[in-house]
Amino acid sequence: MKLLNLIIWAVCIATAQFSFAQFENLQLGTVTGNIESTYQFYRPDSNINAQVPPEKGAMNSFANVNYRNSFFKAGVRFESYLPVLLGYPQRFQGSGIGYRYAGFSGKNLEVTVGNFYDQFGSGMVFRSFEERALGLDNAMDGVHLKYRPYKGIELTGLVGKQRFEFDSKLVNGPGIVRGVNGEVDFRSLFPKLDSIGLQISAGGSFVSKFQRDQNTLLILPENVAAYSGRAKIGYKDFYISGEYVVKENDPSDNNGYIYKNGHGILLNAGYSRKGFGVLLQAKSIDNMSFRSDRGATLTDLQINFLPALTKTHTYNLAATLYPYATIPTGEIAYQADIMYTIPKGTKIGGKYGTKINVNFSTAYDVNRRSILYDSLLRGYTATPFGMSDSLFFRDFNIEISRKFNKKLLVNLVYYNQAFNASANIVAQTLGYIYTNIAVVDVTYKLSKKHSLRGELQGLWTKQDKGDWATLVLEYTISPHWTFGIIDQWNYGNDVSAQRVHYLLGSVSYINGSTRFMLNVGKQRAGIFCVGGICRQVPASNGFTFSFTHSF
């Protein structure tokens, strides 16, 4: 007890001296974080194939607490799955600490011990990140060091294991991931470049994983290396950038245990000035599944991230029925995105201008040539950007948005898509699904605080479950209340019993950084996406209550 008293007094005196010393700038550190809790109650509904866990209800909760002052940082995340919500990785269970770190954070040097997230280049060689709404978290657990020795130069080094699951505590995968990365911004080193409108930057990474070989049939590489180089050159309103990644032979469940090297290439070209922007992208990926456990599948223990070159749609029929995800074993993809604002005050542009976005994207399978005498188990050969005629995905869409006056905003979108359901298994059928989708979204401001928003969406297809219509009505009272109704109707289903209305009502209350939300009704089975990463969610009927608070 005496010891405790001593500590308390010591802390107080130290605190006091510290505060008096910096009376003007009282920086004893700050605590930030957030709390999030979602409870879902499930009711049986055989018509939509709704599942009910034995507990009938499920709850996911998270609390992040971060402390930092001018040089020190530390934080934890408490997680609780009692039990885990349907649609999340079902191996998450119990309550405990799923993420914790401490470290030094100076102006030029950052050191983190414990869990951390980072990304090298485009992420094709290394990316650890969390997408909580999807139950996705491949946080590293080890040591992370970032050093900026000179303005424009950044060096990173890291070693760690990857988060795999949560069983009342953090559980890491078996492999070890090690990496170094360097980035140079030549404009910061040579300010003269800036004055002539030139921007040049470059970077390179080396990442390696280690996993013991316990295979009795094959001799597997225990250390697998991957490296990447990247550069960006900009001149005034133009820029081009690119990254090239090579992964050495890495036999795994994903590639059928072949000893072939993998590659990834990403090229971007862009032009933008006020009122106009264009982006062209090309990607070639072959055998790039890179995990810290060669037996892992789905989204488990991924070391790298392979971005899909498609527009991330926001309207639900376009976003959640047939969304495209990168095929890590190989694909060739292209995308063009053009954004233009017809200037305000012109005859066509109207008082506030009219915004137009045209987007086209497509992805094909890799052209794989078989090897006649494949004694080295290479599997096949492929060349960068050598594509087959097997289409994975094609999407053409055009979005027009116009503010007519201070009260009325209208958004129109049309999509034409071809989706290969044999490559991305998300539907009940295989083969191609061809869809036409149209959306009308109207926001009308009734008064300074009250507004009404309506969405009418239609999806037309002869394949899979046939035609869909969606109606959304949202009444908002700023700044606290939102009342919404969404009805998704599968009116074109071949089976008349499955022409179901998925009706969902919601109320949410927001006060500052606190939000309460209640949803009641049916949710269809589908793909739930955040920022372009998706997970499958089973159909459900019941209610969901969620609470989030940020501090």
Next chain:
Amino acid sequence: MKSLNLLTFFLFLSIVTFAQEKLPNVVLKDIDGNAVNLSEIKNDGKPYVINFWATWCAPCKRELNTISDLYEDWQKETGVKIYAISIDDQRTVDKVKPYVSAQGWEYEVLLDTNGDLKRALGVNNVPFTFLVDGKGNIVWKHNNYNPGDENELFEKIKKLAE
């Protein structure tokens, strides 16, 4: 004695917790590739706004497009500056610059591709708005956007600018 100790302890703890929250020492790139340290942002003693958004987030774009039409008036009246922090990841981050240019936004746009600032400030979903006073203290937070919320934000900005 013990209770006195505890009382003293909590008294000091209260000083700690009442220390104003500032922006963290996090370095982000702007859309032209320049590194910006959030803890070093200054707006000549005038307030500024940190707004988290993404190119795939419809309410975020609605909010920033609405404010964009008012921004010139806001700046003239209060000198406020808006930092639009994109949380787009690698899949969509290359669209941020052409999108911002096409919309004609005059905001300072920073890229939080790795989510460092988002985590450091405890942001759980977008849109999320922080209002920072001229001394760098975070004085107000707001999650989500409903049409009309911009009026509440501007009222708070005006109070700070007085």
